Amino acid sequence: MEASGATTGVTRRDAPSLLLSHRARRRQRIAETLGRGLLLAVTSFSTLAVLFIFVYIARDAIPYFRQEGFREFFTSTRWYPSAKQPEFGALAMFVGSGLVTLGAILVAVPLGVSAAICLSDVLPFSVRQVVKPVIEILAAIPSVAYGFFALVVFAPLLQERGGPILAVAAGAVGVPVAGLAVIVAADLLTDRLPDRARRRARALALAVLGTGACVVLVLAVRSLYGLVIPSGTNALNVSIILGIMALPTVVSVSEDALQAVGRDLREGSYALGATRAETLVRTVLPAASSGILAAVILGVMRAVGETMVVWMASGNASQIPRPWYNILQPVRTLTATIAGDMGEADQVTGSARFHVLFAMALALLLFSFLCNTSSEWIIRRARKKVGG
Amino acid sequence: MRLQTRKVLDRAFAGSGIMAIALMVLALVILLAPMFVRGAGAIFFTGTVEHRRIMLEKFERGDRAAVEAEDRAARTAREPVYRDLAAFEKSLAEGDAATRRKYGKPLHDLKKAIHTLLGPAPDEVRPMLMRDQYGQARWDRAQVKLAQVLYREDWDYSDPTRAGIKRLKPRAADFVGTPIEGLFSYVERNLDKMLLPRRTVYWQFLTDDSYDSHFFGGIWPELLGTFYLTVGALLFAVPMGLIAAIYLTEYAPDNRWTRLLRTCISTLAGVPSIVFGLFGLAFFINTIHVSESKSVLAGSMTLALMVLPTVIRAAEEAIRAVPATFKEAALSLGAGRWHAVRSVILPAALPGILTGIVISMGRAAGETAPIIFTAAVSVGKPLALWQTLTQATPALSWNIFNLATEHEAVDEIRHVQYGMVLVLVSLVLILNLAAIVLRARIARRMRA
Numbered sequence: 003m004e005a006s007g008a009t010t011g012v013t014r015r016d017a018p019s020l021l022l023s024h025r026a027r028r029r030q031r032i033a034e035t036l037g038r039g040l041l042l043a044v045t046s047f048s049t050l051a052v053l054f055i056f057v058y059i060a061r062d063a064i065p066y067f068r069q070e071g072f073r074e075f076f077t078s079t080r081w082y083p084s085a086k087q088p089e090f091g092a093l094a095m096f097v098g099s100g101l102v103t104l105g106a107i108l109v110a111v112p113l114g115v116s117a118a119i120c121l122s123d124v125l126p127f128s129v130r131q132v133v134k135p136v137i138e139i140l141a142a143i144p145s146v147a148y149g150f151f152a153l154v155v156f157a158p159l160l161q162e163r164g165g166p167i168l169a170v171a172a173g174a175v176g177v178p179v180a181g182l183a184v185i186v187a188a189d190l191l192t193d194r195l196p197d198r199a200r201r202r203a204r205a206l207a208l209a210v211l212g213t214g215a216c217v218v219l220v221l222a223v224r225s226l227y228g229l230v231i232p233s234g235t236n237a238l239n240v241s242i243i244l245g246i247m248a249l250p251t252v253v254s255v256s257e258d259a260l261q262a263v264g265r266d267l268r269e270g271s272y273a274l275g276a277t278r279a280e281t282l283v284r285t286v287l288p289a290a291s292s293g294i295l296a297a298v299i300l301g302v303m304r305a306v307g308e309t310m311v312v313w314m315a316s317g318n319a320s321q322i323p324r325p326w327y328n329i330l331q332p333v334r335t336l337t338a339t340i341a342g343d344m345g346e347a348d349q350v351t352g353s354a355r356f357h358v359l360f361a362m363a364l365a366l367l368l369f370s371f372l373c374n375t376s377s378e379w380i381i382r383r384a385r386k387k388v389g390g
Numbered sequence: 391m392r393l394q395t396r397k398v399l400d401r402a403f404a405g406s407g408i409m410a411i412a413l414m415v416l417a418l419v420i421l422l423a424p425m426f427v428r429g430a431g432a433i434f435f436t437g438t439v440e441h442r443r444i445m446l447e448k449f450e451r452g453d454r455a456a457v458e459a460e461d462r463a464a465r466t467a468r469e470p471v472y473r474d475l476a477a478f479e480k481s482l483a484e485g486d487a488a489t490r491r492k493y494g495k496p497l498h499d500l501k502k503a504i505h506t507l508l509g510p511a512p513d514e515v516r517p518m519l520m521r522d523q524y525g526q527a528r529w530d531r532a533q534v535k536l537a538q539v540l541y542r543e544d545w546d547y548s549d550p551t552r553a554g555i556k557r558l559k560p561r562a563a564d565f566v567g568t569p570i571e572g573l574f575s576y577v578e579r580n581l582d583k584m585l586l587p588r589r590t591v592y593w594q595f596l597t598d599d600s601y602d603s604h605f606f607g608g609i610w611p612e613l614l615g616t617f618y619l620t621v622g623a624l625l626f627a628v629p630m631g632l633i634a635a636i637y638l639t640e641y642a643p644d645n646r647w648t649r650l651l652r653t654c655i656s657t658l659a660g661v662p663s664i665v666f667g668l669f670g671l672a673f674f675i676n677t678i679h680v681s682e683s684k685s686v687l688a689g690s691m692t693l694a695l696m697v698l699p700t701v702i703r704a705a706e707e708a709i710r711a712v713p714a715t716f717k718e719a720a721l722s723l724g725a726g727r728w729h730a731v732r733s734v735i736l737p738a739a740l741p742g743i744l745t746g747i748v749i750s751m752g753r754a755a756g757e758t759a760p761i762i763f764t765a766a767v768s769v770g771k772p773l774a775l776w777q778t779l780t781q782a783t784p785a786l787s788w789n790i791f792n793l794a795t796e797h798e799a800v801d802e803i804r805h806v807q808y809g810m811v812l813v814l815v816s817l818v819l820i821l822n823l824a825a826i827v828l829r830a831r832i833a834r835r836m837r838a
Contacts, residue, residue, distance in 0.1 A: 030726065034726065034727070037728055038641055041633055041636065041637040041641055042637060042641070042642075044630060044633045044634065045633060045634040045637040045638065045642075046651065047630075048630040048631070048634050049634060049651045049655050049702075051654075051695055052654045052655075052657045052658040052661065053654065054669075054673065055658075055661060055666075055669045055695075058669055058673045058677065059665065059668060059669060059672065061672070062668075112410075113413060113414070116406050116407045116409075116410040117410040119407050120404070120407025120408055120410065121407075121411070124404045124407050124408070133411055133414075133415075135826050136415055136418055137414070138826065139418060139819065139822060140414065140417070140418055142749070142752055142818050142819070142821075142822045143421065143422075143756070143815060143818065143819075144755070144757065144758070144814055144818055145663075145757070145758065145759075146756065146758045146787045146788075146790050146791055146814070147756070147811050147814060147815050148421070149794075150790055150791075150811050151421055151424070151425070153794055154794060154804070154807070155424050178402065178406075182398070182402050185395055189392055189395045246414075246417050246421075249417075253414075277397065277399070277400040278400055278403070278404070279399055279403035279404070280396070282403070303660055306662065307660075307661075307662025307663060307664070307665075308662075308663075309662070309663060309664040309758070309759040310758050310759060310787075310791060313791075314791065314794065337662060337664045337759070340664050340668065341664055341667075341759060344668075344671075344762070344763055359668070360668060360672070363664070363668045366662050366665055367661060367662070367665050370657075370660045370661060370662055370665075371657055371660070373660065374656060374657050374659075374660035375653075375657075378653075378656060
C-alpha cells in the first residue's frame with residue numbers, strides 16, 4: 003500500500019514527500035488545499051479592492067445626482083459650490099482636463115514615438131542601455147516635484163520670456179520641417195516632367211517654395227516673439243510638463259510594440275529597396291499601430307489622472323478658455339478641483355458639495371477604466387495578430 | 391522621388407528620433423538642475439550671526455562664548471543705526487506737527503525694514519513670532535532685505551491704459567537733511583559687520599524640527615512622516631502582493647475567475663491617484679474607521695492599495711523568470727509545491743522581487759494625492775511610532791505643495807521648499823538607482 007502510494011507520488015507533479023503514512027499524506031493534502039484556499043482568498047481580497055473602490059466612490063457620488071440631477075453637472079460652467087444657492091456646473095473642469103490632456107498628448111506622442119523608433123531601430127545597444135535609465139528616472143520623479151518645477155521655475159520663465167521661448171521652439175521645429183517639406187514638395191511636383199526640364203523646374207520650385215516657407219516661418223516666429231503671456235500658470239505650462247511626465251509611458255509601451263514586429267517584416271521591406279525610414283513608416287509603424295495606440299491611451303490616462311502638477315500650475319480658473327483652444331489661459335481640471343475643494347467640503351460630509359467631488363472622481367474612474375480596458379483589448383488583439 | 395531626397399528623408403527621420411531622445415535627456419537635466427543647485431542651498435549657505443544665535447538658543451549648538459562675542463560685535467556695529475534713529479525720533483518729537491506728519495510714515499516703514507533685516511532693536515519688547523525675534527539668518531536673504539531698506543517700491547500709474555509700473559526709489563531721498571541721512575550708506579557699507587556672514591554647513595536641516603512654520607529649522611517631521619507612510623504602505627502591500635503573485639503564477643488555474651482577478655489588477659493600476667485618496671477617505675476613515683480622522687495608518691493603507699499592482703507585477707515577473715528546471719528539480723526531489731515555492735523559487739526570484747519593492751517604495755514616498763485626505767497635515771511635530779495609528783503627519787510631498795502654494799510667506803522660505811524637493815527627489819532617485827543596479831546584477835547572473 004505504502005509502496006504503491008510512493009510510486010504514484012513520484013510520478014505526480016505536486017507529490018508530497020515520499021514514504022509517509024496514509025494519514026500523514028491525507029493531512030498534507032488537506033493542508034495543501036487549505037493553503038491554496040488561503041492564497042486564493044488573499045489574492046482575491048487584494049485584487050477585488052478595485053471593485054471596492056468603484057462601490058465606495060459611486061456610493062458617495064449617487065447622493066449628489068439624486069439631489070441635483072445630471073443636467074447642471076455636465077452642461078453648466080457655473081461652479082459656485084459655496085454660494086447660498088450653490089451651483090455645481092463642472093463642464094469647465096471637463097473641458098480643462100481635456101484641454102491639458104490634449105496638449106500633453108501633442109507633446110508626448112510625437113516625441114515619444116520617435117524616441118521609441120530610435121531606441122528600437124536606430125541606436126546601438128550600448129546607447130540604449132544609457133537612455134533606458136533616463137526614461138526610468140523621468141517616470142520616477144514624484145509628481146509634486148514636477149509641479150514644483152512648473153510653478154516655481156517654469157511659470158515665471160513663461161511669464162517673463164514666454165514669447166521668445168515659444169519663438170525659438172517654433173523656429174527649431176519649423177525650420178527643419180519646412181526644409182524637408184519644401185524638398186519633398188519640389189520633388190513630387192517635378193517628378194512627372196521630362197528629364198531635361200526637370201532639373202531647372204526643380205530649382206525653380208525649390209526657390210519659390212523655399213522663399214514662401216521662409217516668409218511664413220519668419221512671420222510666425224515674429225508674431226510668437228511679440229506674444230505676451232499674462233500669467234505663467236496656464237494650460238500651456240501644464241501641457242508641457244504633463245507631456246514630459248507621460249513620455250516614459252508612451253516610449254516604453256510603443257517600443258515594446260515596435261519590437262514585437264518581427265525582423266522578417268523589416269527585412270522583407272529592405273529587400274524591396276526601401277530605406278530605413280520608409281521601412282519604419284510604411285511597414286513597421288502600421289504593423290505596430292495598435293500597440294502605439296495603446297501607448298497613447300496609457301499616456302492619456304497618465305495625463306488625465308495627474309493631480310499635483312495641474313493643481314499647482316494650471317491657474318485653477320473655472321472657465322472655458324476663449325477660444326476653447328487658447329492654451330495661454332488658466333484652466334481648472336477635475337483632479338485639481340477634487341484636491342482643492344475637499345478641504346472646504348470636508349466638514350460638511352453629506353452635503354451636495356461633498357458628494358459632487360465624488361461624482362467627479364466617479365467620472366475619472368470610469369474614464370480610466372474605459373481607457374484601461376480598451377488598451378488591454380487592443381494589446382491582446384495585436385498580440386494575437388502578430389502571433390498568428 | 392529622387393534617391394537623394396529619399397536619403398535626406400531617411401537621415402532626417404533618424405535625426406528626429408535622436409533629437410527626441412536628446413530633448414528627453416535635456417528635459418531631465420533642466421528639471422533636476424535647479425532642484426539640486428538650489429536645494430543644496432538649504433544645507434550649504436552663507437549664514438549670518440543670527441543663524442548662529444538661533445542654533446545656540448533653540449538647539450544649543452555651537453560655542454556659547456564665541457557666538458555671544460560675535461553677537462556683541464554685531465550689536466556694536468549696529469549701534470550707530472539705532473542711535474541715529476533715536477536722535478531723529480527725538481528731534482521729531484520736539485519739532486512741529488507738520489514735520490512729524492511728513493516723516494511719520496516713511497520713518498515707520500524704514501524702521502520696519504530695518505527690523506526685518508537686523509531683528510528687533512535693543513530697547514524693543516521681545517516680539518511674539520520667532521521670525522520677528524531674529525534678523526535675517528541667511529546672507530542671500532539679507533541682501534534682498536537690504537535692498538528693501540535702501541529702496542522703497544513706488545508704483546507709476548501715469549499711463550492709465552497699462553498696469554502700474556514698479557519703480558524703486560531710494561529711501562535716502564525721503565530723509566534729506568535729517569539726522570538719519572547718513573544711515574543708509576552706513577548700513578550698506580557695514581552690513582557684513584552687522585551680520586557677520588560666514589560659510590555654513592547646516593546638515594542638521596535634515597534632522598531638525600521646524601520652527602515658526604518653516605521659517606527656521608529643518609524638515610525632520612516631514613522626513614519622518616514620509617518614512618512612516620512609505621514603510622507602512624510596504625508593510626501592507628508587500629505580503630499581499632507577494633501572495634497574490636505566488637498564487638497567480640504557481641496555483642491559479644486558467645479560468646474565468648483568474649482572468650477577472652487579472653483585469654482587476656490592471657484596472658487598479660490605472661486608477662488616478664486622487665481617486666485613491668477619495669477612496670481612502672470614504673472607506674478607511676468614514677466607513678471602517680481605522681482612525682478618527684486622518685492618520686498615518688489610513689494613509690499607509692491607501693498608498694498600499696496604490697502600489698499593490700506594481701508589487702504584484704514585479705513579483706510575478708520575477709517568479710516567472712526563474713527557470714522551470716529549478717522547480718522541476720525541487721519537485722523531483724520530493725518537495726511539495728509549497729515547499730518548492732518557499733525553498734527554491736522565492737529565493738531565486740528574490741532580487742527581482744526586491745527591485746519591484748524598491749520601485750514601489752519610491753512611488754509611495756513621492757505620491758501626494760492619496761495622502762491629502764487620509765494622512766497629511768501642514769504643520770506637526772514628529773510622531774512617535776505608536777502615534778502613527780491615530781495621528782496625521784506632515785510629509786515631504788505634501789509639504790512641498792503646501793509651502794510652495796499655501797504658505798503665508800512663500801518667497802521667504804524658497805530655500806526650505808527647494809531643500810525638501812531635493813531630499814524627496816534624491817530619495818526617489820537613490821531607490822530607483824538601487825533598482826537599476828539590482829536589475830543589472832540579475833541580468834548578469836542570468837547570462838552567466
